[in-house]
Amino acid sequence: MxxxxxxxxxxxxxxxxxxxxxxxxxxxxxxxxxxxxxxxxxxxxxxxxxxxxxxxxxxxxxxxxxxxxxIDKDIYYSPVKIENSHDYVISRRDFIEQFLDGKFNEKTDSIQTDFLEGLENTELRCVILSIDLTGSTRMSQDLTPELNLQVIGLFLNEMALIVDKFNGHVLKYTGDGLMAYFPEPNFIGMVDNALDCACAMRIMFFHALNPALKSRGLPKLSFRIGIDSGKVRVNTFGPHEIKTQRDLIGDSVSIAVKIQDLANENQILVGSSTVVNSHLYWRNKTKKIKLPADWAYFDKVTGNKYKVYQLKE
Known part of the structure; x- marks a missing residue:
């Protein structure tokens, strides 16, 4: 924001x-x-x-x-780690099928370092992406606890992998969702990467996760995604002798979640500050939505209600 x-x-x-x-x-x-x-x-x-x-x-x-x-400014390039989102999603189908059948458990050593380490009290510009499952409460009542945990674990696993493919970082898991951030130095490039990431997540639901669940008689998954961008500050909370947690603090973090809450089933919504910094390709895919009467968030520059856009397929 x-x-x-x-x-x-x-x-x-x-x-x-x-x-x-x-x-x-x-x-x-x-x-x-x-x-x-x-x-x-x-x-x-x-x-x-x-x-x-x-x-x-x-x-x-x-x-x-x-x-x-x-003059003398660095030019940054943030190429993604996959060539085609649809092809990547299809490549994951075998693992998803085997995981649901209990035949395979993908375990790898963590190779991603904490990007925020050493950045205490540093101000960054980031794109924030928040995703969660819709109807997860009902799903938990329809499935056994073990199967419900398996399905949610599969969802989080695949979303986290997609975030990494688009040079993002998982900030935290939120039970039935996660929050990711796409940081500087290439802010403009990371805006495009974050939007591409959200679209890849949508493809994952439609072309891998839900087909695998349907073939096993399991309920399909639906999602909501909210995206916003702006300045954030890195902070660590909690006493060191017990437990600490590194987090991002800023308007864009809370607004991304509020935008996610506005979304309908299987909808990607994006805040104005992200849209105006997105490539022409994405601008042609966005449509301003009608905000609810109780939308209480304002653009600090114009004083008008903060605009939110739908990212169309």
Whole structure:
């Protein structure tokens, strides 16, 4: 959720790439605002670009003045660990089938270090993703305790693996759900990765988990996903002599959960601060939802109710 500053993304398209120094691997890249998103026009005597999504006009002078701020800035790239979400989900079906039949128990040593270690009281920009099961209380009444635990364990296992595939980190498990975070330094890239992650989770339900459950006469699973982004602070709670827990504190963490609570069955909802920083591909897949009358969360920049969008299939 935005604080006192609006973060805006500009989508660019590459027109030409020139090799400057082959030995040093230096290139010059020519880019321009993506015409699918920006309309070049004149406003109040100034030429510039009109953002058709966010209804904002950027004069050419504003863009020229911004260019020097990019000098000597690092460029970060966060490639995901899978090539195709659908193919990855299909590759998991054998394990899911065997797990439900009690024939296989996937156990591996943890190789992911705690990203937050050593970042006490550090402020970060993160994308927060919160997912939980809908109807889990009823499922716990319909299944034996052992089978209910097995199904929930399978769900959490597969969701955590997907988070890792998109360079995210599991912050904590919440009983019948989990919360994940996608941190800087590549905030813009992590926005796209988080949205891609949510879509992969949806594919996992529809094309692996539920088909396997249905074939065994078990109830299907449904989910809700809420996503938001903004500044968070790393903190550790609890006395060291008993038990401590490292956590993230910030508006975006609590708002992600509130957005999740708004979601209908099998729906992905995304806060405005994430949407405005997402790629054009994702902007074309979002639709603003009607907020309930008691929605009590406001954009700190505009003072208006904080907008929430549905991520369509």
């Amino acid at each position: 935005p604080s006192d500053k609006i973060d805006l993304r500009m989508d660019l398209v590459t027109e030409k790439v020139e090799l400057i120094d082959e030995e040093k691997n230096i290139y010059r890249i020519y880019q321009k605002p993506d015409p699918r998103r920006y309309e070049k026009k004149e406003l109040n005597g100034e030429m510039g670009y009109y953002d058709k999504f966010d209804k904002i006009f950027f004069s050419e002078k504003v863009l020229e003045d911004a260019m020097p701020t990019l």
